Amino acid sequence: MDLSALEDFQRVAAHGGFGKASRATGRSKATLSRRVADLEEALGVRLVERGSQRLALTEAGQVLLSRTEGPLREVGEAFAAARDGMGAPRGRLRIAAPQLFSQVALGALVARFVALYPDVQVETVSEDRFVDLVEEHFDVAIRINPQDDSDLVGRCFARDRLVLAAPPSIPMPRExxxxxxxxxxxxxxxxxxxxxxxxxxxxxxxxxxxxLRLSSLLMVRDAVVAGAGVALLPESILGSAIERGAVVTWGSVGSEVELWVLHTSRRLQSPKVRAFVDFIVGQYPDGSFTTTPSR
Structure with missing residues (x-):
């Protein structure tokens, strides 16, 4: 199958029509139409509905676009990397991360990263849900205690632990x-x-x-500092509160919490992904998660 025909199909789909794709890319409308028709003939299915004011993809066209958009972009990045001798990282880097990590650490981390690699454009999505890196076009994901997944590879870059945190006004119970x-x-x-x-x-x-029942661990921490009650919290977000005596700990609960940076094993590891993985691991040289990582 001709990959350039697939690229033309993606151009037409992205711009919403043959004319718009032609004006945006400089390729003739006739060429684009012919290449999409060739692709339809090779596949034996119709990919676009012609005749309307705005191009509409058929169900087959939508499936083809969703399944090939990311991989084809990766192939292009691989060709560019090979052509540039695996040079400086560049392009858009999409990162999925849990909300707490995003709130306490990710902003500073990505600011330092783009200062080192100015040709990379970072986009982050912060949600406490499982994201599909391939289907949702993410390059990397930050996950806490991830389950084994044959489709993902990565590195543990830091560890944290959960502790019983209490205000000094509440006495620690005796056994x-x-x-x-x-x-x-x-x-x-x-x-x-x-x-x-x-x-x-x-x-x-x-x-x-x-x-109190709250929706954010940072809110829970602040309520404990205010004396409302005991809570189960990551030790990393309690540092300054413990140091100034606003919170005491009654011991750790459960096993250590591991933070991992992951990417798909099916994805060609581009320079930008490799650079980010190495960067975030280097920010926590002793393996302990703090809200003020090393510079």
Missing amino acids: HGEAPAAVPAVVMNTYRDGDVWTARGGGLSVSPQPV
């Missing part, structure tokens, strides 16, 4: 039998009533009695 101590608590909206928080080693168990 008393098997029943967990009831404590006023600030919890996320996802908290399930009846959950018990147990410090690592089984030394202390508490039964949270929610007084």
Whole structure:
């Protein structure tokens, strides 16, 4: 199959018509129409509906566009990288990241990254959901404790831990039998009533009695600092509050939290992806996550 015909089809789809694609690319309208027709004949399906004021893709055309847009862009980047001798990273870098990481660290990180690589244009999307890197055209994703996925590869760049955080005004319960101590608590909206928080080693168990249900871990932290109750929080966002005595910790809960930077194993690792992975790993040389990474 002629890849240049596929490129012309994508140009026509992106611009919404043969005439608009012709004006934008400098390629003749007749050439574009012929190349799309050749592609339709090779595939044996109609890709575009002709005759309307604005071009409309058929269902087959929509499927072809969604499945080939990213890979074809990667092939182009690979050719460019080979032609440039794998030179300086360039182009758009799309990053998916969880909201908390984005709020406390990502802005400063990407600012430093583009200062090092000015030919890269960074676009971030911050959502606490699972994103499909291929289908949604992301280059890399930041994930917390990712599950094994044969389609993704990457590196763990930092570790954090969850701790029981409390204001000094709430005394730490003493161990008393098997029943967990009831404590006023600030919890996320996802908290399930009846959950018990147990410090690592089984030394202390508490039964949270929610007084506030909030939608952001930063809001939870601020409520703990204000004295509202005990919370389960990442240690990384408590640094200054602990240092000034506004929060005390009663121990860590569960295993360490790992932060990974991932990209698809099916994607040709372009210079921009390789540079970002190496960059973010280098920002946490001791492997500990802090909200003020190394410069």
